[in-house]
Amino acid sequence: xxxxxxxxxxxxxxxxxxxxxxxxxxxxxxxxxxxxxxxxxxxxxxxxxxxxxxxxxxxxxxxxxxxxxxxxxxxxxxxxxxxxxxxxxxxxxxxxxxxxxxxxxxxxxxxxxxxxxxxxxxxxxxxxxxxxxxxxxxxxxxxxxxxxxxxxxxxxxxxxxxxxxxxxxxxxxxxxxxxxxxxxxxxxxxxxxxxxxxxxxxxxxxxxxxxxxxxxxxxxxxxxxxxxxxxxxxxxxxxxxxxxxxxxxxxxxxxxxxxxxxxxxxxxxxxxxxxxxxxxxxxxxxxxxxxxxxxxxxxxxxxxxxxxxxxxxxxxxxxxxxxxxxxxxxxxxxxxxxxxxxxxxxxxxxxxxxxxxxxxxxxxxxxxxxxxxxxxxxxxxxxxxxxxxxxxxxxxxxxxxxxxxxxxxxxxxxxxxxxxxxxxxxxxxxxxxxxxxxxxxxxxxxxxxxxxxxxxxxxxxxxxxxxxxxxxxxxxxxxxxxxxxxxxxxxxxxxxxxxxxxxxxxxxxxxxxxxxxxxxxxxxxxxxxxxxxxxxxxxxxxxxxxxxxxxxxxxxxxxxxxxxxxxxxxxxxxxxxxxxxxxxxxxxxxxxxxxxxxxxxxxxxxxx
Ligand code: AGP
Numbered sequence: 001x002x003x004x005x006x007x008x009x010x011x012x013x014x015x016x017x018x019x020x021x022x023x024x025x026x027x028x029x030x031x032x033x034x035x036x037x038x039x040x041x042x043x044x045x046x047x048x049x050x051x052x053x054x055x056x057x058x059x060x061x062x063x064x065x066x067x068x069x070x071x072x073x074x075x076x077x078x079x080x081x082x083x084x085x086x087x088x089x090x091x092x093x094x095x096x097x098x099x100x101x102x103x104x105x106x107x108x109x110x111x112x113x114x115x116x117x118x119x120x121x122x123x124x125x126x127x128x129x130x131x132x133x134x135x136x137x138x139x140x141x142x143x144x145x146x147x148x149x150x151x152x153x154x155x156x157x158x159x160x161x162x163x164x165x166x167x168x169x170x171x172x173x174x175x176x177x178x179x180x181x182x183x184x185x186x187x188x189x190x191x192x193x194x195x196x197x198x199x200x201x202x203x204x205x206x207x208x209x210x211x212x213x214x215x216x217x218x219x220x221x222x223x224x225x226x227x228x229x230x231x232x233x234x235x236x237x238x239x240x241x242x243x244x245x246x247x248x249x250x251x252x253x254x255x256x257x258x259x260x261x262x263x264x265x266x267x268x269x270x271x272x273x274x275x276x277x278x279x280x281x282x283x284x285x286x287x288x289x290x291x292x293x294x295x296x297x298x299x300x301x302x303x304x305x306x307x308x309x310x311x312x313x314x315x316x317x318x319x320x321x322x323x324x325x326x327x328x329x330x331x332x333x334x335x336x337x338x339x340x341x342x343x344x345x346x347x348x349x350x351x352x353x354x355x356x357x358x359x360x361x362x363x364x365x366x367x368x369x370x371x372x373x374x375x376x377x378x379x380x381x382x383x384x385x386x387x388x389x390x391x392x393x394x395x396x397x398x399x400x401x402x403x404x405x406x407x408x409x410x411x412x413x414x415x416x417x418x419x420x421x422x423x424x425x426x427x428x429x430x431x432x433x434x435x436x437x438x439x440x441x442x443x444x445x446x447x448x449x450x451x452x453x454x455x456x457x458x459x460x461x462x463x464x465x466x467x468x469x470x471x472x473x474x475x476x477x478x479x480x481x482x483x484x485x486x487x488x489x490x491x492x493x494x495x496x497x498x499x500x501x502x503x504x505x506x507x508x509x510x511x512x513x514x515x516x517x518x519x520x521x522x523x524x525x526x527x528x529x530x531x532x533x534x535x536x537x538x539x540x541x542x543x544x545x546x547x548x549x550x551x552x553x554x555x556x557x558x559x560x561x562x563x564x565x566x567x568x569x570x571x572x573x574x575x576x577x578x579x580x581x582x583x584x585x586x587x588x589x590x591x592x593x594x595x596x597x598x599x600x601x602x603x604x605x606x607x608x
Pocket of ligand 1: 356
């Protein structure tokens with residue numbers, strides 16, 4: 001987590017850096033800071049809280065330095081305080097470091113440095129880096145040599161940028177398992193965790209690889225690989241997309257705006273791919289691997305959080321439509337399991353951001369297995385998009401709120417298209433599904449049109465501290481998604497369960513203070529879900545349900561009902577989840593929560 005920006009050129013670097021940090025706030029937003037070097041002197045400005053606070057502080061100072069680094073933090077080691085914010089410095093305050101990732105052996109390094117006379121003023125793992133560089137600088141001939149020596153000592157995952165008063169024209173950078181990109185300009189160069197932070201200045205970029213170290217001045221970029229010193233310097237790439245910065249417009253929050261973008265997100269995920277009139281699904285991103293796909297007899301989906309729940313929807317869809325066995329694993333679990341993995345298995349990574357550390361590690365784990373690595377990613381050019389052999393972009397547009405909403409809908413739409421694609425036209429459901437997909441954006445809009453009613457019901461349930469979400473078949477992953485939305489936005493304890501599991505434990509918790517949100521729209525399994533609802537009602541548990549328009553039986557049985565348009569099972573999850581997104585949103589906002597930036601979270605989870 002955490003975002004890094006660096007600048008060397010002829011302009012006031014602090015302005016460029018803080019503007020870049022704003023674009024990176026999705027990576028962490030509990031504190032932020034910059035360091036600049038001017039006339040041989042280093043200045044550090046740090047703030048607890050959002051980048052906006054840092055900008056105010058920076059604007060009050062006359063800073064014209066052309067060498068600057070900045071950081072927006074998501075705390076791992078130590079609370080969000082000024083002392084723990086980055087940049088961190090050495091004791092002599094001549095070396096300034098920003099860092100994203102975790103230095104796993106920091107305790108050992110800290111003790112070693114303390115024994116050598118160094119003092120530590122923060123609780124961070126990062127503070128060992130400037131002091132370690134300082135330590136080596138006393139023994140080695142150059143800052144470059146000392147930086148390199150320090151890198152040899154640190155274990156873990158990192159992107160690091162260091163500047164020094166002794167090197168007032170140079171940025172030193174390094175990367176291992178944490179993204180860092182160089183922006184190449186004219187008489188100026190940039191560094192950032194994500195091109196979004198520097199794209200307005202240049203579209204020429206160099207993506208650093210693991211073990212890369214870079215030495216960057218205003219006119220020169222030199223990249224070497226510490227593991228393979230003979231490796232040729234990486235090429236400059238041209239970004240062929242624009243940095244669309246989502247604007248709030250008439251919406252009070254990005255979360256609400258993004259929920260309302262559901263119809264557009266579903267439409268763009270299908271655009272040029274679901275060709276209902278030609279009874280065809282065309283996925284350009286998979287064309288290069290069509291030959292390999294024919295031999296795939298198992299798919300392992302790896303993802304985290306909401307993307308993992310989309311993966312669970314995909315499991316049902318791919319198995320039922322294409323007949324290929326699918327297993328969904330949390331990437332964080334997959335990474336440390338020793339399971340048999342044959343070359344006819346494909347690994348499919350799903351990630352909105354394309355930067356989730358656990359999911360990246362999963363892709364790395366199978367690097368040498370010779371297996372096909374596929375991706376479903378929203379952010380164009382992200383690490384996962386670049387790492388995979390082939391994939392399908394979600395095209396949901398920029399998602400800014402921490403709670404993923406429209407991206408989930410796009411992921412499920414893409415998974416449905418992949419399932420149809422893999423079925424090779426053999427399933428009888430091919431045409432009905434394509435026809436239904438055509439109507440889905442309009443049905444999503446119909447759900448959104450009921451926002452006022454959903455808000456009214458949400459207000460009624462806002463006082464409860466616990467919630468159960470239940471569903472069957474494709475409604476089960478939807479229930480998991482409904483629960484995570486409520487947890488992360490409203491801080492209400494919520495659990496998603498398969499409705500059939502109720503009698504095996506969760507039913508014990510049910511009483512008048514423990515409501516259930518039941519997914520009970522028309523489906524071949526509705527009768528079974530209705531029995532589960534009966535059992536909850538018999539124990540005094542309040543029930544709010546999703547039902548299909550006109551279903552009187554569900555209405556009579558439950559305390560409250562939210563209706564969705566009639567649809568087929570394969571597309572039902574999308575409509576159910578829009579309802580639960582709005583339900584969570586209205587509970588959270590009526591409790592006064594900051595839904596776009598919930599406490600303790602970040603949009604992109606770039607540490608394991
Ligand atoms: C979504 O609402 C969550 N904030 C979170 O679970 C997220 O889906 C997860 O961190 C995975 O992110 P990714 O899709 O960017 O990989």
